[in-house]
Amino acid sequence: MANRAVAGPEVERLIQLLAKLPGLGPRSARRAALHLIKKKDQLLVPLAQAMGVAVDRVTVCQTCGTVDTCDPCTICSDPRRDTATIVVVEDVSDLWALERAGALNCRYHVLGGTLSPLDGIGPDDLTIDKLIERVAAGDVSEIVLAVNATVEGQTTAHYITDRLRGMDVKVTRLAHGVPVGGELDYLDEGTLVQALKARTSF
C-alpha cells in the first residue's frame, strides 16, 4: 500500500530531508519531525538558525582540510599546538575522535578518503599533494599515519610513506592490537599476531 501524506508538503519535505540523515529511516524521521514541531521554540527555531549560520559560515580549512567556521581552522591557528607533528587522518570524523582522546597536542591533515583502485579513487582525489607540500615547507619532524586498519587505509599509508621517502621526516603509524575491553578469544588471528609482535615490557 502506497504511503499517504499525513501532513502538508512543507512537513513532508522536512520528513524526507530528515530521513536522509545517517541513522534515520522514514519512521524515525517522522518521529524526529514531530518532536521538532512540538518543541518549536526550544528546538526547531534554534536548529533552523544554527543550520542557517552553518550554511553561511562553515568552510574547509585550506591548510588541513577539516571543517570549521574560519580558515585557517581553529586547530591550525592555535599557537599552543605542536607544529612539528602532523597526524594524518582519513576523514573529519577521525580528527574529531582523536581530539576527543586528547592524546596529542598537534596539528592534523585530513586526506578526504583512502586510495581505492577498485573504486577509481587515486592520489589526485585525495589531499596527499597538499600534505607533501606541508612537509616540504619544513618545520615538520613527524608524520603520524592515523588511518583505518583496512586494506584501503593501509594502502594509503604505504603510498604516503613512499612519497615521503627521502624527506627529512619521521613517519609513524598507529599500533594494531587488542582493544580495551577486548577478549582474546574473540579476536581474529591477524590482530593477535600484530599485538604479539608489538608487545611491550610490563
Place this chain on the structure above:
Amino acid sequence: MEWSADGIILATRKHGESSLILEAMTRERGRHLGLVRGGRSRRMQAALQPGNRVGLVWRARLDDHLGLYAIEPLELRAAQLMTSSTGVYGIQALAALLHFLPERDPHPQLHDGLEAIIAHLHEPLVAGALMVHFELQVLAELGFGLDLTECAATGRIDDLIYVSPKSGRAVCREAGLPYAPRLLPLPSFLAPEASPSHVGGMPSELAGRLPDRQALEDAFRLTGYFLDRHVLAPRLLQMSPARDGFVDAIKRHLQEAESG
C-alpha cells in the same frame, strides 16, 4: 537457492548504513557477489577484509538474485598483508585482475593461483614471480594466452629469449636477433624448460628458479603489454594503479636488497 563453499575475499562495497556487498573468489563458482547484512559491524569488520579466506553460505530466492551471504571466518590473513606494501598493493592488483572475469564463471586454476600468491605476498621476489604467472594465466583464461612453448619462426623449443608483440608467441635467439628492437624480451624463468606448467596452471615450486630484478621487470613489461592490448585498451581502461604500486614496491625492495 543455496550453496556453501570456501572463498577468498576480493573486495567489499558499502551498502546502506550497516550492510556491505562482498565479492569473493570461490573455486567452483568463480567470482561471486552477495550481500552481507550487518557486514559493517565491529564484530564482522576484521573478517571481511580482502585476502581473508572465509566459509560462505549463499542463499537467494532465484539464481540470478544478488543473494545473501552468511560468513564464517576460516583464515584471517589481512592483518599480515597490511604489514607490507607488496601485500596491500598485491591483493588489490589481484582483485583488479579478477574483475575482468565474468561473474559466477568458475576458474579453479585462478582460484588456486590466488591462494598461492596471497600466501607469499610478503616475500617480494616470490610474489613478483607468482604474479607474472598469474597474469599469464588470466590472459589464457580470457582467451589471449601466450604460446611460450616453441619458436614461432623455427619451431625450436630451446634458446627462446623473445616474444613477438604481434602474435604473442615465443621467438628463439637466432630467428629474433634481426628484429630484436621490435620484440619483447622473454625472461628465462618464463621459458618452458623453467616453467613447464605456466599455461596449464600455477607453478607449484618456484625454488631454485627465482628471477632477478631485470627478469622481473621484463616479465611485468611483457604481461603488461598484452594485458593492455587485449584486456584494457578494448575496454578503454588504464592499468590498475595497484599493479603499478605492486611492481614499484617489488623493484624498490630488490634495489634495497642489492645495495645491502
